[in-house]
Amino acid sequence: MTSPTPTPDRRLFGPGPSNPYPEAVAGLNRPILGHLDPDFLAIMDDTCAMLRTVWGTENSRTLPLSATGSAGMEAAFVNTVGPGDVAVIAVNGLFGERMCDVAARCGADVVRVDHDWGQPIDPQRVADAHPSPKVIAAVHAETSTGVRSDIAALGRLKGDALLITDAVTSIGGIELAADDWGIDVGYAGSQKCLGVPPGLAPFTINDRAFARRIEHPQSWYLDLGLLGGYVGEASARHAGRTYHHTAPTGMIASLHDGLARILAEGLPAVWARHAEAGHILQDGLEKLGLELFAAQGFRLPELTTVKVPEGVDSAAVRSELLTRYNIEIGAGAGAYASTVWRIGLMGHNARPDAALLILAALAEILGR
Amino acid sequence: MTSPTPTPDRRLFGPGPSNPYPEAVAGLNRPILGHLDPDFLAIMDDTCAMLRTVWGTENSRTLPLSATGSAGMEAAFVNTVGPGDVAVIAVNGLFGERMCDVAARCGADVVRVDHDWGQPIDPQRVADAHPSPKVIAAVHAETSTGVRSDIAALGRLKGDALLITDAVTSIGGIELAADDWGIDVGYAGSQKCLGVPPGLAPFTINDRAFARRIEHPQSWYLDLGLLGGYVGEASARHAGRTYHHTAPTGMIASLHDGLARILAEGLPAVWARHAEAGHILQDGLEKLGLELFAAQGFRLPELTTVKVPEGVDSAAVRSELLTRYNIEIGAGAGAYASTVWRIGLMGHNARPDAALLILAALAEILGR
Structure with a gap:
């Protein structure tokens, strides 16, 4: 045994x-570094910069969360919705359903807009579901059904709401343009089209969403205000780093090398x-x-x-x-x-x- | 760049x-498996069995959480305390302080028992702090001060409360006997004395604590009731596995091989x-x-x-x-x-x- x-x-x-890119496997074999080592922080900053490219964003707060894609989903909601906040959620598969569960655990007033599985979401119907939601959420590439939805169209219709997008199965595989499409908060996973082993959740949040965030979210681990002292925001400000939790340094080196390989191909x-x-x-x-x-x-x-x-x-x-x-x-x-x-x-x-x-x-x- | x-x-x-054991590094190089692959589930079950040994427990619900030790802390509290529940927390360093923050975010009524940094906790003072807390929590080995506290003594004094123990820096380094000491819920990290890269939180919860858990915790990702369908509980029941999230299969293979190396030495x-x-x-x-x-x-x-x-x-x-x-x-x-x-x-x-x-x-x- x-x-x-x-x-x-x-x-x-x-x-x-998926099977990781050979470069990502090689990255796992780099010597493990401490999470406050200057050489590791350089790898982390590079990783965040490359993540911005694959997300299609200029957001300073773009970083790999230290958990899998589902924790990225949780981070998106705990940082943006609290008790009574209206969350309109487009559901056309399992991961839209999961969003409803996660948002409800934050106390959100969930307005669920159901679609047939196997069909894309209808952006107009989602936008019309409530006059003034705090957030609208949708899955870009539904892993449960293999369907792509038009996030750009939803972004044009979102009004004042924050747009949360699940890009777990789209990032690194099909076009993704967070800034152009109006995505305010996005989360993804390392283990699909990015070709890196499972364990990290690439995440991005823009200034608009960060300014309207829940200041003291129910999750300490996923509190973007605290995380900003260590990564993403801190690196953008070139400020000192504050210890939050022990980053999975080996996994991040693997993500770094996988991203470098993707960007080398273009x-x-x-x-x-x-x-x-x-x-x-x-x-x-x-x-x-x-x-x-x-x-x-x-x-x-x-x-x-x-x-x-x-x-x-x-x-x-x-x-x-x-x-x-x-x-x-x-x-x-x-x-x-x-x-x-x-x-x-x-x-x-x-x-x-x-x-x-x-x-x-x-x-x-x-x-x- | x-x-x-x-x-x-x-x-x-x-x-x-810490620098990982060579065997744990070799484990990272095993081919990545899917999280529902029968060969991976065998590795997961073996890993849970070996975790029981290093925890000193028979708890069926002993498993590696898919995040770092701090998420283990969050899992301990979100699954055991809700609004108004009394949590007595011994504080003799940074990680006791963090427990107070995490418990408060669950809505717990936190009774904080402060000690000088550099000193162990006083089990009697902690036990006397409240007549009927739902949980009592303490850090076994305070990473911030290098101090060991007597968890067994606290276990003898806990009364009806559930005892939560932080074993992040003790597991695999000094004696740890969860069942004998009366630990009801314990969390740890992979990256210290277990000699495995950072990224996993070995976790254990006994039947008594599970029966008194929060049934619908505010965290979906760390919901032990949902996780039990995939790992720990499920393997003990030899039941079918339910997909929850994508387990970090490579990291778990590394943990497996690190644990095997530890147990081979004894x-x-x-x-x-x-x-x-x-x-x-x-x-x-x-x-x-x-x-x-x-x-x-x-x-x-x-x-x-x-x-x-x-x-x-x-x-x-x-x-x-x-x-x-x-x-x-x-x-x-x-x-x-x-x-x-x-x-x-x-x-x-x-x-x-x-x-x-x-x-x-x-x-x-x-x-x-």
Whole structure:
């Protein structure tokens, strides 16, 4: 029980984590530094600068939170809504639902705007749901359904509200332009299209949202006012650093090196690579006679949802992919657990060869 | 800016993170697995089992939280206290103070029992502070002062209250016996005596505390009722796993392999190694004419506090250690920032050669 066991080398073609970029793995192998070491603080500042680029923002308060993407969601709400604040939340999948739960735990008055799963959100309907919400929240790329929504359109309609955006599955995979689109608060995860192991939540908040934040949020760990003494804000001010918590320095070095690799390729090229891999996969699945789940025109290239064919045992296929080919794909989410598969080609896996491999493996197992 | 830079190979002799065990570093290099992969779930279950051993507990709900030790503190309070609940908190350093802040954000009625920094807590005074608190909380090993407190004595006096214990700097370094001592809820960190990179918070809660928990805590991310569907409780029940959030699978593999290394050496031998290294260091510092800060009889072997000699610039010495010898030590905490040094010999660094090295470097720089 207590000795290390061999670990299978999986192809992580599920909804995340994805196989990290080799550069991000190499980053994990850098010597661990202390969280107040000047050399580490330089890595942290570089990381924040590169995060600004992938977010498409100038926000000084752009930083990696020391937890996974779901904690990023929690940070977005605990810092912006308190008891009685109206939060309009667009729900078109599992992560929109989770937002409602998280916001309600902050005491917010949640106005939920439901959409069919597999469809994008309707920005006008979301904007019309309440005359004066404090925040409007939506998921850019719904991990549960593989659907992209038009955040820019929502940003044009938001009025005085703060716009919170979940970019967990979009960042580093498809176009994201926080400032141009009017995103006031955004959170993401390291482990999908950024191609870094799971454990960090890239986060950004603009001055407008920070000025209207909850000054003493219910979470100490995710209190952006306190965090600002250590990272993001502090680095922008070139001020002294105040200890808050022990940053996961090794993970941040990995994120740094993963981001450097992405920016060396260039964001437009990275997006084009994701688009190409997703196109090959989705085209190939249809040629196998399978039916895609997400609404046409709104399909994410990095995360494809496909219906399990009639009479096929979803779990048995996933199990055979895993044991025979070391390939992981995801089950569906929520009510679609056994009727949809989720296939991610994210980050390092956003390549034509990965698309060919999963198509060949599925064709073989399904006998098509 | 965007290309990886060489990273100095520091000796991390501060209050944490410490240099990880080589086995924990090797664990980081295992291929990343999905958080629902059966091979990963086996690693997770093994990890929880080994965590029970280092905690000294049989609690089924023993698990690594996906964030750092400070999030462990937050998890302890958000799951046990709500508005109006009385929380008696022993404060003899920075982390006791932080507990008061975190508990207050949960709406708790905080009864703070202050002690001088550098002294252990007085269990009787803490127990007498309120007739019927819901929780009593104390820090086992105060990272800010290098002091050990008698948690077993507090456990004998706790009455009906739940005992919350901060074991961030004690776990894996000195004796810890959660069940025997009456600890109901405990949290720790991966990055000190466990010798694993920062990013995880080993956590344990017993059935008594779980039964009296806040059923719908203000934190979704740290909701132990929800987490129980994925890890700890679920593995004990051999039940199906429910997705909660994406576990940091790489970090958990590293923790697994670090724990396996500790248990291969044996906990008593590991504790003896920490005791020996701390003794050499503390003895040597006194021979250099320096004065220890923590009260005699209550000094942690893994974290030594020493007064900065009269007329010596604390920051200049730390800077010279860093730049000339690649050695990190810590400044003091709070009011002692410039008058105390904190020297940690934790985990992989709990060795006689590490003690000799820091003594030699200090002697050279101080000209003694």
